[in-house]
Amino acid sequence: MTTRLSALSDWVAEIAKHTQPDNIYWCQGTDREYRDLVRQMLESDDLIELNQEHYPRCYLHRSNPTDVARVEHLTYVCSKSKQDAGPNNNWMAPKAAKQMMQNFFKGCMRGRTLYVIPYCMGPLDSPYARCGVEITDSAYVAANMYLMTRMGTDALKRIEKDGSFIKGVHSIGELDPERRYIMHFPDELLIMSYGSGYGGNALLGKKCHALRIASHQARTEGWLAEHMLIVGLENPDGETHYLACAFPSACGKTNLAMLIPPESLAGWKIWTLGDDIAWMHLDEQGQLRAINPEAGLFGVVPGTNLNTNPNAYKMIQAETIFTNVAVTKENDPWWEDKNVGEPAVDWQGNLYDPKTGAAAHPNSRFTVSAKHNPSYSKLAEAPEGVPISALIFGGRRRELAPLIYQAKDWAHGVLVGASVASETTAAATGEVGVVRRDPMAMKPFCGYNFADYWAHWLSFSDRSGSLPSIFHVNWFRQDTQGNFLWPGFGENLRVLRWIIERCEKRVGAVESPIGYLPKLEDIDCTGLDLNKDTIEQLLTVNPEQWRVEMRHIREYLDEFGERVPKQLLAEHDKIVQALS
Numbered sequence: 001m002t003t004r005l006s007a008l009s010d011w012v013a014e015i016a017k018h019t020q021p022d023n024i025y026w027c028q029g030t031d032r033e034y035r036d037l038v039r040q041m042l043e044s045d046d047l048i049e050l051n052q053e054h055y056p057r058c059y060l061h062r063s064n065p066t067d068v069a070r071v072e073h074l075t076y077v078c079s080k081s082k083q084d085a086g087p088n089n090n091w092m093a094p095k096a097a098k099q100m101m102q103n104f105f106k107g108c109m110r111g112r113t114l115y116v117i118p119y120c121m122g123p124l125d126s127p128y129a130r131c132g133v134e135i136t137d138s139a140y141v142a143a144n145m146y147l148m149t150r151m152g153t154d155a156l157k158r159i160e161k162d163g164s165f166i167k168g169v170h171s172i173g174e175l176d177p178e179r180r181y182i183m184h185f186p187d188e189l190l191i192m193s194y195g196s197g198y199g200g201n202a203l204l205g206k207k208c209h210a211l212r213i214a215s216h217q218a219r220t221e222g223w224l225a226e227h228m229l230i231v232g233l234e235n236p237d238g239e240t241h242y243l244a245c246a247f248p249s250a251c252g253k254t255n256l257a258m259l260i261p262p263e264s265l266a267g268w269k270i271w272t273l274g275d276d277i278a279w280m281h282l283d284e285q286g287q288l289r290a291i292n293p294e295a296g297l298f299g300v301v302p303g304t305n306l307n308t309n310p311n312a313y314k315m316i317q318a319e320t321i322f323t324n325v326a327v328t329k330e331n332d333p334w335w336e337d338k339n340v341g342e343p344a345v346d347w348q349g350n351l352y353d354p355k356t357g358a359a360a361h362p363n364s365r366f367t368v369s370a371k372h373n374p375s376y377s378k379l380a381e382a383p384e385g386v387p388i389s390a391l392i393f394g395g396r397r398r399e400l401a402p403l404i405y406q407a408k409d410w411a412h413g414v415l416v417g418a419s420v421a422s423e424t425t426a427a428a429t430g431e432v433g434v435v436r437r438d439p440m441a442m443k444p445f446c447g448y449n450f451a452d453y454w455a456h457w458l459s460f461s462d463r464s465g466s467l468p469s470i471f472h473v474n475w476f477r478q479d480t481q482g483n484f485l486w487p488g489f490g491e492n493l494r495v496l497r498w499i500i501e502r503c504e505k506r507v508g509a510v511e512s513p514i515g516y517l518p519k520l521e522d523i524d525c526t527g528l529d530l531n532k533d534t535i536e537q538l539l540t541v542n543p544e545q546w547r548v549e550m551r552h553i554r555e556y557l558d559e560f561g562e563r564v565p566k567q568l569l570a571e572h573d574k575i576v577q578a579l580s
């Protein structure tokens with residue numbers, strides 16, 4: 001196969017000439033092709049067959065032990081000027097960055113196959129969808145892109161029709177952490193990734209295209225590309241509200257997108273649209289609408305069990321690629337808090353020894369097509385997307401942030417988003433558990449200067465009078481012993497219900513300096529083992545702690561200098577005043 005689009009065939013030829021692969025293969029996106037890829041990877045030991053009786057068509061991939069997460073310190077946004085990338089990004093001059101990458105790529109595919117992967121982010125017939133082509137020398141990447149995107153012949157047809165596409169060049173290289181870089185060239189709509197085979201570093205349609213490059217495009221074109229899940233909540237009367245929620249990596253998006261209502265809320269139904277990325281546009285009526293650019297999930301495995309996330313647990317019983325989990329004696333995949341079986345061999349392939357730490361890597365992941373999600377929404381394929389009633393920001397904060405509060409208006413909501421802070425997780429290499437600022441959960445993913453990004457967010461109120469309400473949640477408050485105060489998971493629907501009632505103006509609230517809080521009696525806690533003190537604690541704003549927090553937020557905003565929108569600082573001042 002090849003293409004009649006010369007911009008594409010010329011580019012593939014140019015990359016092939018430079019990287020010198022033995023073969024070139026154009027992915028068609030058929031099931032048969034996927035099975036061939038799997039067969040090859042089983043032969044080359046890139047995949048290990050799991051117990052096919054218990055886990056049909058499930059495989060295990062063990063990545064290089066130095067290559068188990070995103071590498072934020074090696075990820076760069078190479079815009080023309082450093083200021084355009086902003087203090088939130090690493091920056092290198094485009095020419096120097098490209099030169100360095102060209103040196104890495106020279107001859108790197110000798111002895112390997114070059115896969116050409118045309119893909120479409122979003123439903124193929126959606127005006128909001130955008131296409132790209134990833135060139136890679138990794139069969140694992142090709143197989144994952146098959147499960148996670150609309151890739152192959154149909155995407156290629158759309159690319160030929162559009163005449164344009166995002167270029168992504170990827171090689172696993174030597175998997176040497178010293179020769180590993182993830183480079184973005186927003187002005188050329190180009191991504192170059194070398195030296196990692198892992199998730200967000202290597203599946204270029206995901207974070208590199210659908211967030212970093214897309215956020216840059218979204219700014220110039222007037223839309224939003226966000227690190228958000230999209231979920232539909234259908235009440236017992238059959239009315240559905242759609243929410244888009246931004247939580248940092250490994251902070252609960254997949255879980256919330258697939259949650260199962262608790263018994264006390266029987267009659268509610270939850271529909272998943274997306275679990276990681278939302279592209280949102282204003283329609284002609286000024287309604288914000290969202291599509292999920294992805295078609296599959298690359299989700300955190302540890303913690304998934306029949307209590308926390310039964311939908312996900314069932315979804316990954318078949319047709320799933322597991323990366324870096326442990327295995328049992330029976331060759332079933334195993335992970336911490338699976339609550340079934342015992343680990344025999346750890347994620348690195350060694351006999352499991354509890355002294356060496358977790359059996360599954362804390363950032364072990366499953367890859368699975370969204371079609372296998374029992375709660376997958378039919379509207380996930382709707383070209384026009386779904387109308388969003390509320391936007392929710394959240395972080396992992398053991399103290400300070402209450403369970404839920406509502407921003408007073410859009411501009412305040414933008415400040416709430418810009419102020420998100422969260423404890424770091426295993427999703428990126430580096431220390432775990434330290435609080436860091438992660439505005440809109442986009443710290444690792446915004447493809448341009450955050451100051452300009454906040455201005456872009458603020459500008460939406462000039463364009464629509466019916467924007468969604470904005471909320472902030474925190475499922476992760478802890479007591480002094482380190483126990484979570486809130487049960488979380490399915491029980492989070494109790495909080496989401498209050499959010500919907502607020503959107504429908506059916507419930508009141510208590511005004512506080514930081515926003516509107518629920519009255520205690522308005523969060524239904526029937527059937528929860530939660531005493532009144534705890535719920536009070538979860539819904540309390542401590543002015544002393546918040547004054548300190550506001551100081552930290554201001555210091556953070558000041559890192560962006562003159563470029564920070566005055567309106568955002570004015571919102572900040574208002575809260576400081578209300579707290580004093």
Ligand code: GTP
Nearest residue numbers: 249250251252253254255300302303427475488489
């Ligand atoms: P990325 O895929 O990295 O963007 O992450 P995500 O936001 O989709 O995170 P995910 O839903 O996979 O959750 C990651 C971790 O948070 C898992 O270990 C979950 O068990 C845990 N978690 C999710 N929701 C809750 C919750 O409501 N309460 C508590 N205590 N933990 C949760």
Ligand code: SPV
Nearest residue numbers: 070199200207249298427
């Ligand atoms: C994240 O880290 O936010 C992820 C996983 O969703 S990865 O695709 O590796 O970025």
Ligand code: MN
Nearest residue numbers: 227249250276
């Ligand atoms: Mn993510």
